[in-house]
Amino acid sequence: MRYGGSNVGFAAITLPVVFGWGGENVSRLLNSLTPPFHDASGQHNVGMDLIKIQNAIAWRGSTKVFDGLNLSIPSNCSTAVLGPNGAGKSTLMRIITKKIYPNPTPGCVVEIFGKSRWNVWELRKQLGIVSQDLQHSYRDDVNGFDVVASGFYSTVGIPDHLHVDEQQKDRVDSLLNELQIDSLRDKRYAAMSTGEQRRFLMARALVHDPQTLVFDEPTSGLDIPGIFHYLKTARRLMQSGKTLVVVTHHVHEIPPEVSHLVLMKNGDVMQAGPKADLLCDETISELFDVPLKVVETDGYFQVLPA
Numbered sequence: 250m251r252y253g254g255s256n257v258g259f260a261a262i263t264l265p266v267v268f269g270w271g272g273e274n275v276s277r278l279l280n281s282l283t284p285p286f287h288d289a290s291g292q293h294n295v296g297m298d299l300i301k302i303q304n305a306i307a308w309r310g311s312t313k314v315f316d317g318l319n320l321s322i323p324s325n326c327s328t329a330v331l332g333p334n335g336a337g338k339s340t341l342m343r344i345i346t347k348k349i350y351p352n353p354t355p356g357c358v359v360e361i362f363g364k365s366r367w368n369v370w371e372l373r374k375q376l377g378i379v380s381q382d383l384q385h386s387y388r389d390d391v392n393g394f395d396v397v398a399s400g401f402y403s404t405v406g407i408p409d410h411l412h413v414d415e416q417q418k419d420r421v422d423s424l425l426n427e428l429q430i431d432s433l434r435d436k437r438y439a440a441m442s443t444g445e446q447r448r449f450l451m452a453r454a455l456v457h458d459p460q461t462l463v464f465d466e467p468t469s470g471l472d473i474p475g476i477f478h479y480l481k482t483a484r485r486l487m488q489s490g491k492t493l494v495v496v497t498h499h500v501h502e503i504p505p506e507v508s509h510l511v512l513m514k515n516g517d518v519m520q521a522g523p524k525a526d527l528l529c530d531e532t533i534s535e536l537f538d539v540p541l542k543v544v545e546t547d548g549y550f551q552v553l554p555a
Protein backbone atom coordinates (compact mmCIF):
# COMPACT_ATOMS: atom_id res chain seq x y z
CA MET A 250 0.00 0.00 0.00
CA ARG A 251 1.18 3.50 -0.69
CA TYR A 252 0.51 6.60 1.32
CA GLY A 253 1.66 10.15 1.39
CA GLY A 254 2.18 13.00 3.77
CA SER A 255 3.93 13.36 7.08
CA ASN A 256 4.60 16.02 9.63
CA VAL A 257 8.30 15.31 9.26
CA GLY A 258 8.06 15.76 5.51
CA PHE A 259 6.01 18.88 6.10
CA ALA A 260 8.80 20.37 8.19
CA ALA A 261 11.27 19.60 5.42
CA ILE A 262 9.06 21.36 2.93
CA THR A 263 8.36 24.27 5.25
CA LEU A 264 11.98 25.38 5.55
CA PRO A 265 12.54 26.02 1.85
CA VAL A 266 9.09 27.55 1.48
CA VAL A 267 9.64 29.91 4.40
CA PHE A 268 12.96 31.01 3.00
CA GLY A 269 11.70 31.09 -0.58
CA TRP A 270 14.08 28.44 -1.85
CA GLY A 271 13.51 25.14 -3.61
CA GLY A 272 15.10 21.97 -4.91
CA GLU A 273 18.32 20.14 -4.15
CA ASN A 274 20.26 23.37 -3.97
CA VAL A 275 18.47 24.15 -0.75
CA SER A 276 19.94 21.12 0.91
CA ARG A 277 23.40 21.96 -0.40
CA LEU A 278 23.11 25.55 0.71
CA LEU A 279 21.79 24.74 4.15
CA ASN A 280 24.45 22.15 4.70
CA SER A 281 27.21 24.50 3.62
CA LEU A 282 26.31 27.15 6.19
CA THR A 283 28.12 25.42 9.05
CA PRO A 284 30.92 22.87 9.13
CA PRO A 285 29.80 19.22 8.87
CA PHE A 286 29.47 17.21 12.03
CA HIS A 287 31.11 14.22 10.37
CA ASP A 288 34.56 14.31 8.85
CA ALA A 289 35.42 12.62 5.57
CA SER A 290 35.71 9.22 7.26
CA GLY A 291 32.20 9.53 8.69
CA GLN A 292 33.50 9.96 12.24
CA HIS A 293 32.00 12.53 14.59
CA ASN A 294 33.94 15.72 15.08
CA VAL A 295 35.38 15.45 18.54
CA GLY A 296 34.02 17.72 21.26
CA MET A 297 30.94 18.94 19.39
CA ASP A 298 27.58 18.83 21.11
CA LEU A 299 25.00 16.54 19.62
CA ILE A 300 22.31 19.04 20.51
CA LYS A 301 22.90 22.58 21.72
CA ILE A 302 20.06 24.92 22.61
CA GLN A 303 20.63 28.41 23.97
CA ASN A 304 18.18 31.11 25.02
CA ALA A 305 15.22 29.32 23.46
CA ILE A 306 11.75 30.69 23.99
CA ALA A 307 9.05 28.28 22.80
CA TRP A 308 5.29 28.23 22.99
CA ARG A 309 2.72 25.46 22.71
CA GLY A 310 -0.61 27.13 22.07
CA SER A 311 -0.91 29.80 24.75
CA THR A 312 1.63 28.10 27.07
CA LYS A 313 5.16 29.48 27.20
CA VAL A 314 7.01 26.19 27.72
CA PHE A 315 10.58 27.48 27.44
CA ASP A 316 11.62 30.95 28.54
CA GLY A 317 15.32 31.05 27.69
CA LEU A 318 16.13 27.32 27.69
CA ASN A 319 19.83 26.39 27.71
CA LEU A 320 20.53 22.71 27.16
CA SER A 321 23.29 20.65 25.67
CA ILE A 322 23.54 16.96 24.94
CA PRO A 323 27.07 15.69 24.38
CA SER A 324 28.03 13.70 21.30
CA ASN A 325 30.55 11.41 22.91
CA CYS A 326 28.18 9.40 25.13
CA SER A 327 24.56 8.34 25.42
CA THR A 328 22.18 10.58 27.34
CA ALA A 329 18.81 10.38 29.06
CA VAL A 330 16.61 13.45 29.27
CA LEU A 331 14.59 12.77 32.41
CA GLY A 332 11.76 14.81 33.86
CA PRO A 333 8.21 14.72 35.21
CA ASN A 334 5.02 15.23 33.19
CA GLY A 335 4.85 18.74 31.83
CA ALA A 336 8.60 19.38 32.14
CA GLY A 337 8.82 20.19 28.42
CA LYS A 338 10.32 16.96 27.08
CA SER A 339 7.84 16.57 24.21
CA THR A 340 8.33 20.20 23.30
CA LEU A 341 12.08 19.61 23.25
CA MET A 342 11.50 16.59 20.97
CA ARG A 343 9.45 18.75 18.63
CA ILE A 344 12.23 21.33 18.46
CA ILE A 345 14.80 18.62 17.73
CA THR A 346 12.61 17.07 15.02
CA LYS A 347 11.86 20.52 13.57
CA LYS A 348 8.15 20.27 14.14
CA ILE A 349 8.18 23.51 16.05
CA TYR A 350 10.69 26.33 16.13
CA PRO A 351 11.60 28.57 19.06
CA ASN A 352 10.93 32.28 18.69
CA PRO A 353 13.61 33.74 16.39
CA THR A 354 14.95 36.04 19.10
CA PRO A 355 18.53 37.37 19.06
CA GLY A 356 20.84 34.93 20.85
CA CYS A 357 18.60 31.92 20.28
CA VAL A 358 20.64 28.93 19.11
CA VAL A 359 19.41 25.47 18.14
CA GLU A 360 22.23 23.34 16.80
CA ILE A 361 22.04 19.67 15.96
CA PHE A 362 25.36 18.01 15.15
CA GLY A 363 26.86 21.51 15.24
CA LYS A 364 24.59 22.89 12.53
CA SER A 365 21.81 25.38 13.03
CA ARG A 366 20.17 24.92 9.64
CA TRP A 367 19.14 21.58 8.30
CA ASN A 368 17.32 20.06 5.41
CA VAL A 369 15.10 17.83 7.51
CA TRP A 370 15.48 14.87 5.14
CA GLU A 371 19.24 15.08 5.50
CA LEU A 372 18.88 15.30 9.27
CA ARG A 373 16.80 12.10 9.30
CA LYS A 374 19.69 10.17 7.75
CA GLN A 375 21.87 10.98 10.74
CA LEU A 376 19.27 10.97 13.48
CA GLY A 377 16.89 8.02 13.81
CA ILE A 378 13.81 8.94 15.84
CA VAL A 379 11.17 6.84 17.55
CA SER A 380 8.56 9.12 19.08
CA GLN A 381 5.03 8.99 20.42
CA ASP A 382 3.98 11.43 17.70
CA LEU A 383 5.32 9.11 15.02
CA GLN A 384 3.68 6.07 16.57
CA HIS A 385 0.28 7.70 16.24
CA SER A 386 0.89 9.17 12.78
CA TYR A 387 0.40 6.05 10.67
CA ARG A 388 -2.86 5.36 8.89
CA ASP A 389 -4.68 2.23 9.93
CA ASP A 390 -4.17 0.30 6.70
CA VAL A 391 -0.39 0.69 6.27
CA ASN A 392 1.53 -2.58 6.68
CA GLY A 393 4.72 -3.38 8.59
CA PHE A 394 7.03 -3.40 5.58
CA ASP A 395 5.84 0.04 4.46
CA VAL A 396 6.34 1.50 7.95
CA VAL A 397 10.01 0.52 7.87
CA ALA A 398 10.58 1.39 4.20
CA SER A 399 9.05 4.84 4.73
CA GLY A 400 12.10 5.61 6.88
CA PHE A 401 14.11 5.97 3.65
CA TYR A 402 11.98 8.98 2.73
CA SER A 403 11.01 10.27 6.19
CA THR A 404 7.41 9.84 5.18
CA VAL A 405 4.51 8.09 6.85
CA GLY A 406 3.92 5.27 4.36
CA ILE A 407 5.25 5.22 0.80
CA PRO A 408 3.72 7.88 -1.47
CA ASP A 409 2.95 6.74 -5.06
CA HIS A 410 5.76 8.77 -6.60
CA LEU A 411 8.43 7.11 -4.44
CA HIS A 412 9.96 3.75 -5.24
CA VAL A 413 11.51 1.21 -2.89
CA ASP A 414 14.34 -0.46 -4.81
CA GLU A 415 15.75 -3.95 -4.30
CA GLN A 416 18.63 -2.73 -2.12
CA GLN A 417 16.21 -0.87 0.12
CA LYS A 418 13.92 -3.92 0.29
CA ASP A 419 16.88 -6.05 1.35
CA ARG A 420 17.78 -3.53 4.04
CA VAL A 421 14.20 -3.53 5.36
CA ASP A 422 14.10 -7.33 5.41
CA SER A 423 17.41 -7.57 7.22
CA LEU A 424 16.20 -5.12 9.91
CA LEU A 425 12.90 -7.01 10.28
CA ASN A 426 14.95 -10.12 10.81
CA GLU A 427 17.31 -8.42 13.27
CA LEU A 428 14.44 -7.09 15.38
CA GLN A 429 12.57 -10.40 15.12
CA ILE A 430 9.50 -8.95 13.45
CA ASP A 431 9.86 -10.54 10.01
CA SER A 432 6.76 -12.66 10.58
CA LEU A 433 4.76 -9.42 10.90
CA ARG A 434 6.10 -7.93 7.64
CA ASP A 435 2.70 -7.84 5.92
CA LYS A 436 0.54 -7.32 8.97
CA ARG A 437 -1.51 -4.14 9.21
CA TYR A 438 0.19 -1.65 11.54
CA ALA A 439 -3.15 -0.88 13.21
CA ALA A 440 -3.60 -4.55 14.05
CA MET A 441 -0.23 -4.77 15.83
CA SER A 442 0.29 -4.51 19.58
CA THR A 443 1.97 -1.37 20.96
CA GLY A 444 5.20 -3.32 21.45
CA GLU A 445 5.14 -4.62 17.88
CA GLN A 446 4.48 -1.14 16.51
CA ARG A 447 7.41 0.18 18.55
CA ARG A 448 9.73 -2.45 17.06
CA PHE A 449 8.66 -1.46 13.54
CA LEU A 450 9.36 2.18 14.33
CA MET A 451 12.75 1.19 15.68
CA ALA A 452 13.49 -0.65 12.42
CA ARG A 453 12.28 2.45 10.54
CA ALA A 454 14.69 4.61 12.55
CA LEU A 455 17.55 2.30 11.59
CA VAL A 456 17.12 2.16 7.80
CA HIS A 457 19.84 4.74 7.18
CA ASP A 458 22.04 3.18 9.86
CA PRO A 459 22.26 6.52 11.69
CA GLN A 460 25.00 7.06 14.26
CA THR A 461 22.50 8.61 16.67
CA LEU A 462 19.05 7.51 17.78
CA VAL A 463 16.47 9.40 19.81
CA PHE A 464 13.88 7.33 21.67
CA ASP A 465 10.96 9.22 23.18
CA GLU A 466 9.22 7.37 26.04
CA PRO A 467 10.34 4.06 24.54
CA THR A 468 8.52 1.75 26.96
CA SER A 469 5.24 3.63 27.22
CA GLY A 470 2.44 1.05 26.96
CA LEU A 471 4.81 -1.95 26.93
CA ASP A 472 4.51 -5.01 29.17
CA ILE A 473 7.53 -6.39 31.06
CA PRO A 474 8.90 -8.56 28.20
CA GLY A 475 8.38 -5.57 25.89
CA ILE A 476 10.38 -3.34 28.24
CA PHE A 477 13.14 -5.94 28.43
CA HIS A 478 13.20 -6.26 24.63
CA TYR A 479 13.61 -2.49 24.32
CA LEU A 480 16.42 -2.47 26.91
CA LYS A 481 18.19 -5.33 25.17
CA THR A 482 17.93 -3.66 21.76
CA ALA A 483 19.02 -0.28 23.13
CA ARG A 484 22.01 -1.86 24.86
CA ARG A 485 23.01 -3.76 21.73
CA LEU A 486 22.86 -0.54 19.69
CA MET A 487 25.07 1.34 22.16
CA GLN A 488 27.48 -1.57 22.43
CA SER A 489 27.79 -1.50 18.64
CA GLY A 490 28.85 2.16 18.83
CA LYS A 491 25.57 4.04 18.39
CA THR A 492 24.75 7.07 20.52
CA LEU A 493 21.33 7.09 22.15
CA VAL A 494 19.24 9.91 23.52
CA VAL A 495 16.38 8.57 25.64
CA VAL A 496 13.67 11.07 26.54
CA THR A 497 11.63 9.76 29.45
CA HIS A 498 9.93 10.24 32.78
CA HIS A 499 10.88 6.72 33.94
CA VAL A 500 14.30 5.82 35.33
CA HIS A 501 13.73 2.17 34.37
CA GLU A 502 13.90 3.21 30.70
CA ILE A 503 17.53 4.26 31.13
CA PRO A 504 19.82 1.41 30.00
CA PRO A 505 23.10 0.86 31.89
CA GLU A 506 25.20 2.19 28.97
CA VAL A 507 23.62 5.66 29.22
CA SER A 508 26.14 7.72 31.18
CA HIS A 509 24.88 11.30 31.01
CA LEU A 510 21.66 12.82 32.34
CA VAL A 511 19.78 16.00 31.60
CA LEU A 512 17.14 16.58 34.27
CA MET A 513 14.27 18.79 33.07
CA LYS A 514 11.70 20.46 35.28
CA ASN A 515 9.23 23.29 34.65
CA GLY A 516 10.57 24.01 31.17
CA ASP A 517 14.17 24.29 32.28
CA VAL A 518 17.24 22.17 32.93
CA MET A 519 17.36 21.48 36.67
CA GLN A 520 20.75 19.76 36.50
CA ALA A 521 22.91 17.94 33.94
CA GLY A 522 25.91 15.70 34.38
CA PRO A 523 27.10 12.14 34.90
CA LYS A 524 24.33 9.64 35.64
CA ALA A 525 26.28 8.34 38.61
CA ASP A 526 26.11 11.78 40.26
CA LEU A 527 22.47 12.57 39.54
CA LEU A 528 20.56 9.31 39.98
CA CYS A 529 20.42 9.62 43.77
CA ASP A 530 17.57 9.95 46.29
CA GLU A 531 17.95 13.66 46.90
CA THR A 532 18.17 14.82 43.28
CA ILE A 533 15.44 12.53 41.93
CA SER A 534 13.12 13.46 44.82
CA GLU A 535 13.65 17.13 43.99
CA LEU A 536 13.06 16.46 40.28
CA PHE A 537 9.71 14.73 40.84
CA ASP A 538 8.71 16.75 43.93
CA VAL A 539 8.08 13.62 45.98
CA PRO A 540 10.31 11.73 48.44
CA LEU A 541 11.92 8.88 46.49
CA LYS A 542 14.49 6.18 47.01
CA VAL A 543 16.62 5.25 44.00
CA VAL A 544 17.68 1.61 43.80
CA GLU A 545 20.20 0.11 41.38
CA THR A 546 20.85 -3.47 40.33
CA ASP A 547 23.44 -4.38 37.69
CA GLY A 548 23.30 -0.88 36.19
CA TYR A 549 19.49 -0.80 35.98
CA PHE A 550 17.67 1.78 38.08
CA GLN A 551 14.24 1.93 39.69
CA VAL A 552 12.58 4.33 42.11
CA LEU A 553 10.53 3.51 45.21
CA PRO A 554 8.57 5.74 47.57
CA ALA A 555 10.91 6.92 50.35
Ligand SMILES: Nc1ncnc2c1ncn2[C@@H]1O[C@H](COP(=O)(O)OP(=O)(O)OP(=O)(O)O)[C@@H](O)[C@H]1O
Binds near residue numbers: 311314332336339
Ligand atom coordinates in the same frame (compact mmCIF):
# COMPACT_ATOMS: atom_id res chain seq x y z
N1 LIG B 1 -0.80 21.90 22.47
C1 LIG B 1 -0.58 22.51 23.63
N2 LIG B 1 -1.22 23.66 23.94
C2 LIG B 1 -0.99 24.30 25.09
N3 LIG B 1 -0.12 23.88 26.02
C3 LIG B 1 0.54 22.74 25.78
C4 LIG B 1 0.35 22.00 24.57
N4 LIG B 1 1.16 20.92 24.61
C5 LIG B 1 1.82 20.97 25.77
N5 LIG B 1 1.45 22.06 26.48
C6 LIG B 1 1.96 22.48 27.79
O1 LIG B 1 3.36 22.65 27.68
C7 LIG B 1 4.01 22.20 28.86
C8 LIG B 1 5.08 21.19 28.49
O2 LIG B 1 4.44 20.08 27.92
P1 LIG B 1 5.27 18.87 27.29
O3 LIG B 1 4.27 17.98 26.65
O4 LIG B 1 6.38 19.38 26.48
O5 LIG B 1 5.86 18.19 28.62
P2 LIG B 1 6.41 16.72 28.80
O6 LIG B 1 7.60 16.83 29.68
O7 LIG B 1 6.62 16.06 27.50
O8 LIG B 1 5.24 15.99 29.57
P3 LIG B 1 4.80 14.42 29.48
O9 LIG B 1 5.86 13.66 30.21
O10 LIG B 1 3.51 14.43 30.21
O11 LIG B 1 4.65 14.05 28.06
C9 LIG B 1 2.91 21.65 29.77
O12 LIG B 1 2.60 22.66 30.71
C10 LIG B 1 1.76 21.41 28.85
O13 LIG B 1 0.54 21.59 29.51
